[in-house]
Amino acid sequence: MSTSDNDELVFLPLGGTGEIGMNLNLYGCRGKWLIVDLGVSFGDDSMPGVEVFMPDPGFIADRRKDLLGIVLTHGHEDHLGAVAHLWPRLRCPVYASPFTASLLRTKLVEAHLEDEVEVHVVPLGGAVRLGPFGIEFVTQTHSIPEPNSLAIDTPFGRVLHTGDWKFDPRPLIGAPADEKRLAALGDEGVLALVGDSTNVFKQGAAGSESDVRDSLTELLGRYRGRIAVACFATNVARLESIAVAAAAHDRHVALVGRSLWRIEKAARENGYLKEIPEFLTEHDAAYLPEDKVVYICTGSQGEPRAALARIANDTHPHVTLKTGDVVIFSSRIIPGNERSIFRLQNQLIRQGVEVVTEKDHFVHVSGHPGRDEMCHLYELVRPRISVPVHGEARHLQEHAQLAKDCGVPETAILQDGEMLRLAPGPVEVVDFVSIGRLAVDGTRLVTMDSVIMRDRHRMVHNGSAVVTIVLDRLGSLLGDPQISAHGLLDAEQEADAHEAVVDAVRDAIEEMPRSGRQNDDLVREATRLALRRHMKQSHGKKPLTDVHLVRV
Incomplete structure (x- = not known):
């Protein structure tokens, strides 16, 4: 709650508001807290060495004795991917639908937490009571099975937290959105409606998975060579559609990529893909004639370690593509991934492979609502307050204006860390809390603004240098400084430049007064400054520099 009053209902995003990804939303009521979603985002070229990062849960971790649980709206990484990383700091029960729970358990096994985390499976349309919160799962449609909006009842009123959603009249996997319950x-x-803003600039509606199936079936009939389709692994309806389209042309389907097999296993465990034959392995599919196979591959976003990248680099052990084959990108470009995707597509084209994207053919629909769908939701729900989330600042502002145009009396545009009082009294920001970001660095979590990450960023852009100097007790050099300038100098190919920096360091030490040369700290600092000054003048770089001093 705010620092002034616990007898209120507040909403506090720690991630996912003012950005798309790594959702972490808190609801507070009468001294108790509820987490809705706990997700990750993925690193890019601006984050060297970082593949996955997530919100810092410090605020709620400090209050975990009052934390009642984590409720997951669906199984996408930006909504559940951080649970296994952050649960040890939170230690509370987790509530999810059956398919989402299956995906979560896989992650918990990988993190060796399967015997510690209490996972409660909530049936579709089910409800749970956690302290002052009554939480009803309301069926939605999205690009993954079992997405849910959450109707959160409190003593101060009901909040509809939409999660990710759209209105798909023919979703293929699962039931259509429960519009009747939303209207009720x-x-x-x-x-209040706390709602998805991702596609607020898209006119009309997102489109139906059923229409994509029809289009893919027509498209696959055009080709006689090998066909590879790249899509989001979690889109089980798309996997089914590709399988149906392949069967229509007497082709067999192989899954290429571990995440696809994990999703397939979770889908079949929960009764999905019942009419689809078992998929082939990439090894078995290699024995099929090229006009009899369709590969479904991971890597639609250009991920360097995914299956499609290895195929494009011709380093995949079982799958090769050549002139006459085609790769269909049945996905959209997530903002920020343009360079890696275009690089991948260019590699494929250089191999003679045809590339088909959503700009060339109707091969993808979004899982998020267009403006018409958003307006329809407001017509059904008629909230008093609209709180846009799951979007950048421009999305939130546009969503708030759309809500006003739909007749919503009040809107609130937030940023992560702003605590919004929903009731009682006026809707307003009543507190600000510290937020941060944690990066997965090998087997540990480190803060994004830590010395470790700052130094790594500096090394990527400026290189690093290590200087070893040996002095006697009076401060006389007992040999030339030994210098390694990683990412800056090749001592063999640039011998003159290397010798020049050695001379600069030696001169800086020898020019120090004898009393200064007897002070280790002063010598180290003079050495560091001399090297950085010389490299700035000669190469335009100021490397991260370590000085090792040995006294003899």
Whole structure:
């Protein structure tokens, strides 16, 4: 709660508001807290060595004795991917639908937490009571099975937290969105709608998975060579559609990529893909004629270690593509991934492979609502307050304006760390909490603004240098400084430049007064400054520099 009053209902995003990804939302009521979603985002070229990062849960970790649970809206990484990383700091029960729980358990096994985390499976349309929160799972449609909006009842009113959603009348996997229940919630009264803003600039509706299936079936019939389709692994409806389209042309389907097999296993465990034959392994598919196979591959976003990248680099052990083959990108470009995706597509084209994207053919629909769908949701729910989330600042502002145009009396545009009082009294930001980001660095979590990450960033852009100097007790050099300038100098190919920096360091030490040369700290600092000054003048770089001093 705010520092002034515990008898209120507040909403506090620690991640996912003012950005797309790594959702971490908190609801506070009468001294108790609820987490809705706990996700990750993925690093890019601006984050050297960082593949995955997530919100810092420090605020709620400090209050975990009052934390009642984590409720997951669905199984995408930006909504559940941080659970296994952050649960040891939170240690509370987790609530999820059956498919989402299956995905979570796989991650918990990998983290050796399967026997520690208490996972409660909530049936579709089910409900749970956690302290002052009554939470109803309301069926939605999205690009993954079992997405849910959460109707959160509190003593101060009901909040509808939409999660990721759209209105797909023919979703293929699972039931359509429960519009009847949404309308009933609106009739009963909704205090606030906390809603997805991802596609607020998209006119019309997102489109149906059923239409993509028809289009893919027509498209696959055009080709006689090998076909590879890259898509998001979690889109089980798309996997089914590719399999149906392949069967229509007497082709067999192989899954290429570990995440696809994990999703396939979770889907079949929960009754999905029942009419689809078992997929082939990439090894078995290699024995099929090229006009009889379709590969479904991971790596639609250009991920360097994914299956499609290895195929494009011709380093995959079982799958090769050549002139006459085609790769269909049945996905959209996630902002920030343009360079890696275009690099991948260019590699494929250089091999003579045809590349088909959503700009060339109707091969993808979004899992997020367009403006018409958002307006329809507001017509059904009729909240008193709109709180846009899951979007950058421009998305949030546009969503707030759309809500006003739909007749919503009040809107609130937030940033991560701003605590919004929803009731009682006026809707307003009542507190600000510290936020941060944690990066997965090997087997540990480190803060994104830590010395470790700052130094790594500096090394990427400026290189690093190590200087070893040996002095006697009076401060006389007992040999030339030994210098390694990683990422800056090749001592063999640039012998003159290397000798020049050695001379600069030696001169800086010898020019020091004898009393100064007897002070280790002063010698180290003079050495560091001399090297950095010389490298700045000669190479335009100021490397991260370590000085090793040996006294004899």
